[in-house]
Amino acid sequence: MTTPPRIIRTVDTLQALSAEWHRAGLRVGMVPTMGALHSGHLALVEAARARAERIIVTIFVNPAQFAPTEDFAAYPRTEASDVEKLAALGVEAVFAPNAAEMYPAGFATTITLKGPALGLETDFRPHFFAGVATVVAKLLIAGFPDVALFGEKDYQQLAVVTQLVADLRLPTEIIGLPTIREADGLALSSRNAYLTAEERAVAPILAATLQEIAAGIRSGQPAAALIEAGTARLVASGFRTPDYLTLRNARTLAEPVDLATEPLRLLVAAWLGRTRLIDNIAV
Numbered sequence: 001m002t003t004p005p006r007i008i009r010t011v012d013t014l015q016a017l018s019a020e021w022h023r024a025g026l027r028v029g030m031v032p033t034m035g036a037l038h039s040g041h042l043a044l045v046e047a048a049r050a051r052a053e054r055i056i057v058t059i060f061v062n063p064a065q066f067a068p069t070e071d072f073a074a075y076p077r078t079e080a081s082d083v084e085k086l087a088a089l090g091v092e093a094v095f096a097p098n099a100a101e102m103y104p105a106g107f108a109t110t111i112t113l114k115g116p117a118l119g120l121e122t123d124f125r126p127h128f129f130a131g132v133a134t135v136v137a138k139l140l141i142a143g144f145p146d147v148a149l150f151g152e153k154d155y156q157q158l159a160v161v162t163q164l165v166a167d168l169r170l171p172t173e174i175i176g177l178p179t180i181r182e183a184d185g186l187a188l189s190s191r192n193a194y195l196t197a198e199e200r201a202v203a204p205i206l207a208a209t210l211q212e213i214a215a216g217i218r219s220g221q222p223a224a225a226l227i228e229a230g231t232a233r234l235v236a237s238g239f240r241t242p243d244y245l246t247l248r249n250a251r252t253l254a255e256p257v258d259l260a261t262e263p264l265r266l267l268v269a270a271w272l273g274r275t276r277l278i279d280n281i282a283v
């Protein structure tokens with residue numbers, strides 16, 4: 001029989017619980033999420049279990065990372081079934097605060113970023129990483145985990161969080177885990193729930209296009225021509241012209257200078273109907 005996780009609504013309670021665990025000599029792991037949990041999230045939880053004796057999963061649809069025109073209101077909220085999934089994995093605590101707990105009246109702090117936060121998502125969601133970094137800093141300070149796990153699906157976010165924790169010297173190890181995919185290659189994402197049946201049939205072309213471009217680059221074909229052909233394939237399949245489809249240095253996310261020696265990552269964001277999909281792969 002599994003013990004259901006403790007549901008925690010306040011920062012004070014989470015800080016006290018984490019301090020108690022640390023006093024008992026237990027390692028604490030954290031998996032930050034916005035809920036609507038799928039197997040990608042659950043893989044992060046399982047990886048946390050291998051690294052920590054106590055696991056906190058956070059569920060918070062963070063208003064600060066959504067522009068007024070974005071899908072904050074529509075974002076799926078499924079707390080009861082999320083908690084059931086986490087209970088089955090033996091998660092000890094779910095931190096699910098409301099917005100007033102995270103951003104009380106008078107809240108006036110926002111983290112600003114450079115480095116890996118420049119470009120890509122920031123060109124299209126300028127508010128996004130300030131909102132993510134501010135909430136992640138708050139979550140890490142609330143839960144004081146020894147280790148926190150993030151998915152490579154949100155590759156730039158992982159780079160931003162890694163930089164944030166290094167710059168602020170937060171005492172948490174940040175671990176990135178590979179993207180979990182459907183059998184047809186589509187990266188799992190809570191927003192896949194927005195896709196119509198027709199769009200769902202088209203969506204795997206995003207990952208297939210990345211694979212095709214990466215294979216071409218590895219075989220020595222010019223990246224620019226491959227990216228142009230990939231863009232045309234996406235548009236012909238029903239995607240809008242991608243927000244970006246680009247080859248970057250996998251560590252800095254800057255434009256690569258020397259393809260032969262730098263670690264490379266191919267990243268894409270593209271709208272399919274009313275759903276914005278992102279994906280990325282190593283080259």
Ligand SMILES: Nc1ncnc2c1ncn2[C@@H]1O[C@H](COP(=O)(O)OP(=O)(O)OP(=O)(O)O)[C@@H](O)[C@H]1O
Pocket residue numbers: 032033034035040041043044149150151152153154177178179180181187188189190191192
């Ligand atoms: N397919 C996946 N594989 C591995 N990790 C994932 C996957 N999808 C999401 N994650 C990770 O789970 C964490 C929480 O992400 P989030 O709750 O935003 O889920 P999401 O499915 O990415 O939602 P969205 O549709 O909003 O992008 C992040 O670290 C994210 O990178």
Ligand SMILES: CC(C)(CO)[C@@H](O)C(=O)[O-]
Pocket residue numbers: 032033034060062065132135136154157
């Ligand atoms: C890291 C995060 C939980 C911050 O709100 C969110 O951006 C997400 O779910 O990837």
Ligand code: BAL
Pocket residue numbers: 034065154157
């Ligand atoms: N998965 C990252 C959170 C977001 O896109 O808002």
